[in-house]
Amino acid sequence: MIYLNGKFMPIEEAYVPVLDRGFIFGDGVYEVIPVYSRKPFRLAEHLARLQHSLNGIRLKNPHTNEQLHALIEKIIAGNAADDQYLYLHITRGVAKRDHAFPAGVSPTVFMMSNPLLIPPRELLLTGVPAITASDNRWGRCDIKAISLLPNVLLRQLAIDSGAMETILLRDGFLTEGAASNIFIAKNNVLLTPPKSHLMLPGITYDVVLELAQAHAISHEVREITEEELRTADEVLLTSSTREVMPIVSLDGKPIGNGKPGSMFNQLNQLYQQYKA
Numbered sequence: 001m002i003y004l005n006g007k008f009m010p011i012e013e014a015y016v017p018v019l020d021r022g023f024i025f026g027d028g029v030y031e032v033i034p035v036y037s038r039k040p041f042r043l044a045e046h047l048a049r050l051q052h053s054l055n056g057i058r059l060k061n062p063h064t065n066e067q068l069h070a071l072i073e074k075i076i077a078g079n080a081a082d083d084q085y086l087y088l089h090i091t092r093g094v095a096k097r098d099h100a101f102p103a104g105v106s107p108t109v110f111m112m113s114n115p116l117l118i119p120p121r122e123l124l125l126t127g128v129p130a131i132t133a134s135d136n137r138w139g140r141c142d143i144k145a146i147s148l149l150p151n152v153l154l155r156q157l158a159i160d161s162g163a164m165e166t167i168l169l170r171d172g173f174l175t176e177g178a179a180s181n182i183f184i185a186k187n188n189v190l191l192t193p194p195k196s197h198l199m200l201p202g203i204t205y206d207v208v209l210e211l212a213q214a215h216a217i218s219h220e221v222r223e224i225t226e227e228e229l230r231t232a233d234e235v236l237l238t239s240s241t242r243e244v245m246p247i248v249s250l251d252g253k254p255i256g257n258g259k260p261g262s263m264f265n266q267l268n269q270l271y272q273q274y275k276a
C-alpha cells in the first residue's frame with residue numbers, strides 16, 4: 001500500500017499526471033527513512049532534513065510533522081516486513097510546463113515502503129570495492145533533490161566496473177559517495193568532511209559521529225584530501241539503506257591491508273546495537 005495525495009492505494013493504482021513538475025523538471029525533494037521493527041529510525045531528524053530540502057527549493061511543506069508522522073505510521077502498518085525502507089517524495093505539483101513556479105498548485109506527496117534489505121553479512125566480512133570520480137554535481141548537494149541524474153550516472157560508473165560505490169572528489173578533496181557519506185580511519189582516528197553545500201547531511205553520518213563521541217573513539221570533522229583518502233587505513237561508507245560498510249579497495253588498489261579493519265568493526269557493532 002502506498003500513499004499519494006491524500007489516498008492510500010496499491011502501487012499499481014498510483015498514477016501521477018505527466019505534467020507533474022517532478023516528472024518534467026525533477027522539481028521536488030525526498031527522504032529515505034529506515035524502519036526497524038516497525039519504528040521509523042531517527043524520524044525527527046529525517047523530517048528536519050526534509051524541511052531543510054523544502055526550504056532549499058522554496059516549497060511550503062504541505063503537512064505538519066504530526067501529519068507526516070501519522071501517514072508514515074499508516075504506511076508502515078500497511079506493509080508486511082518489520083524492517084522497511086520508507087520513501088517520502090514531495091514535488092511542486094502539476095502545472096503547465098513553465099520553469100517559473102506555478103501559482104495556486106498543490107504539491108504532490110507520495111510515500112511508499114519496501115522491505116529493508118541491508119547488506120549481506122558476507123559483504124561486511126570481505127568489504128566492498130569503490131572507485132573515485134570527479135564530483136560534477138551542482139552547488140546545493142545539501143538539498144535531497146529528486147533530480148538525481150549526476151548521482152545516477154556516477155553510481156553507474158561503479159556498477160560498470162564491478163564496484164559498490166563511487167567516491168567523489170571535488171578540487172582535490174573528498175565530498176561524499178554517489179549515494180552515501182564517506183569516513184576514513186588513519187592511525188585510529190576517524191575522519192570525515194564537515195557538512196557543507198557540497199554534500200548531503202547524512203542522518204547515518206550524524207549517528208556514526210555521535211557513536212564515536214559517546215564511545216571515546218578519536219574523531220575529527222575536517223576536510224580530507226585525495227591523498228589522505230588513498231592512503232587511509234580504512235574507508236567506510238554510511239547510508240540509511242546500507243548502514244555502515246567497509247570499502248577495501250579504491251580504483252582497484254587496496255585500502256590499508258585490503259580487509260575491513262577495527263574501526264569498521266567497532267562502529268558497525270555500535271550501530272547495530274544502537275538501531276536495535
Ligand code: PDD
Pocket residue numbers: 032151176177178179180181199200201202203204205238239240241
Ligand atoms: N541516499 N549522500 C547522498 C548523495 C545520498 O544519496 C545518501 C543517501 C547519503 C546518506 O544519507 P543518509 O545517511 O541520511 O541515508 C549521503 C539514500 C539512501 C537514497 O537516495 O536512496
